[in-house]
Amino acid sequence: MARRAVAVLGATGLVGQRFISLLSRHPWFEIRVLAGSERVSKARYGETVNWIVEGSMPEEVRGLNIIYARPEELPLLLESENVDIVFSALPSNIALEYEFELAKRGFLVVSNASPLRLEPDIPLLNPEVNADHLDLIEAQKGFRGFEGAIVKVPNCTTAILTLSLKPLADSFSLELVVASSMQAISGAGLTGLPAMIIHDNLIPYIEGEEEKVEKESRKIMGEILGGNIKPAGFKITASTHRVPVLEGHTIAVFAKLKEEAPPQEAVKVIEEFRGNKIKNLNLPTAPEKPIIVRRENDRPQPRLDRMEGNGMSIVVGRLREDKALGGLKYIVLGHNTIRGAAGTGILIAELALARGLV
Ligand SMILES: NC(=O)c1ccc[n+]([C@@H]2O[C@H](COP(=O)([O-])OP(=O)(O)OC[C@H]3O[C@@H](n4cnc5c(N)ncnc54)[C@H](OP(=O)(O)O)[C@@H]3O)[C@@H](O)[C@H]2O)c1
Structure with a gap:
């Protein structure tokens, strides 16, 4: 199976780095886009980021340029890279706008940010516990007019x-x-x-x-x-x-x-x-x-x-x-940053893929 192109938003932060570390050796996913704040726009990941996860920064991301885009610009940018799964490790005060735009435009957004976690149509997924809640995606699409979907990782x-x-x-x-x-x-x-x-x-x-x-x-x-x-x-x-x-x-x-x-x-x-x-x-x-x-x-x-x-x-x-x-x-x-954040986010995306939802 060809690996699916994915993006990490908030890629310079702690959870973002954890996503990169886990995705770098992933059999189903390939990191195609790393998005950061305006502060690091266009900088090379390997030259800019203070890597603090154990082990070395994965080779495959060292040469990638970090992109910064406003919410309305990001979908086009990701489409041009053939990305359809987005892992969000954005600060909660800005996550919502990005995640809505992306879900509207057909992306599966797996998000660690807290806004929307309690909304009745948004799956809050801990896969071994409530994988069946992923069924909410269909209702979410109809209710919110999304082509894609938002799934939240629990606190x-x-x-x-x-x-x-x-x-x-x-x-x-x-x-x-x-x-x-x-x-x-x-x-x-x-x-x-x-x-x-x-x-x-x-x-x-x-x-x-x-x-x-x-x-x-x-x-x-x-x-x-x-x-x-x-x-x-x-x-x-x-x-x-x-x-x-x-x-x-x-x-x-x-x-x-x-x-x-x-x-x-x-x-x-x-x-x-x-x-x-x-x-x-x-x-x-x-x-x-x-x-x-x-x-x-x-x-x-x-x-x-x-x-x-x-x-x-x-x-x-x-x-x-x-x-x-x-x-x-x-x-x-x-x-907390694996089971409580990035690891569970990746498990959710694997489940969605296995169930044919992306
Ligand atoms: N840490 C945990 O254990 C944990 C667990 C569960 C959930 N979460 C949630 O996961 C999210 C990330 O947490 P974190 O601990 O990784 O925080 P963090 O270390 O502060 O990282 C957040 C990153 O987002 C970047 N950013 C800011 N604006 C951006 C934009 N417009 N586009 C792209 N990136 C942008 C920041 O870059 P700058 O430094 O340039 O501003 C920063 O590197 C938060 O919503 C948090 O509540 C965290």
């Missing part, structure tokens, strides 16, 4: 949390979830958090994050009813915090369950979870085991465990009974 903490909750929800039915996060610095972007602020410190507030985790989780775990998503019925409350870790969000999760859930049985269903909704599609970015369970009391740890499944597997540990709540408590860790 990073939400992606990790909902993947861990899915097998528990399926087997024991969720009633209430309490989530307390310890989120990596990289979640704030390349220039988001100066070292002077986060070093030897902890910030007990991340703007807008708790609301995202609470609302997005119920949407992702909801079901399609009459062309819309009916959010899942469980209650959820989150407290989110920034900690001096480079990559990898850790979450302490407390889950009240409707059915009895002995910890050993819960470990079994989590370990056996394969994400049935995409299991047989052989998508290149899908990890063999989406959830790894560790039995040591001192795991998971960000530095040791974040690259499980090439950063696409999450790691659950310390799973035990929660007597006070009537359910289970555990720790879950996931790579």
Whole structure:
């Protein structure tokens, strides 16, 4: 199969670099266009970008010129390069205008930016959890007059949390979830958090994050009813915090369950979870085991465990009974710029391609 030409918007940023790193060895996709801000317009990627992802900058992007285009100009530019799939890692304050223009003009836009994530016709996809929500694309096209479509990647903490909750929800039915996060610095972007602020410190507030985790989780775990998503019925409350870790969000999760859930049985269903909704599609970015369970009391740890499944597997540990709540408590860790951003974005595009939607 010939590789499909793709573009990365916001290619100079942290998530943009992660997209490039993962796409550079991708069997289905070929990076054709890298778009950046006006600041870096026409500069060569290799000469301009301060590469901070582990390993060297991929050879194939070093010589590419970064393009800058206004929203209304971008579709033509991408068409001339035969691109039809666009990965957006744009800042949320400018993403909407670009993404609308592109979807109108026939592109599949897979976006990490938060605007539209809660719109009823926009799939908010964590493929192992809710691949079926991709069906919303047809309604979206009619409703918005799009030739293409927009699919959103969940908030990073939400992606990790909902993947861990899915097998528990399926087997024991969720009633209430309490989530307390310890989120990596990289979640704030390349220039988001100066070292002077986060070093030897902890910030007990991340703007807008708790609301995202609470609302997005119920949407992702909801079901399609009459062309819309009916959010899942469980209650959820989150407290989110920034900690001096480079990559990898850790979450302490407390889950009240409707059915009895002995910890050993819960470990079994989590370990056996394969994400049935995409299991047989052989998508290149899908990890063999989406959830790894560790039995040591001192795991998971960000530095040791974040690259499980090439950063696409999450790691659950310390799973035990929660007597006070009537359910289970555990720790879950996931790579925020891979599972929580670029990796899941690429998995979504693979799923769309496998289903013949692009
Ligand atoms: N970091 C994470 O873990 C994470 C996880 C999930 C979702 N997200 C979301 O993903 C998006 C990107 O996040 P990030 O962490 O990569 O942020 P970032 O490091 O600040 O990168 C954003 C990049 O977009 C570029 N940009 C600005 N205007 C542009 C334009 N008109 N066209 C093309 N590129 C433009 C910026 O370039 P300049 O430097 O020249 O301004 C910057 O390099 C955000 O919406 C964020 O909320 C991030």
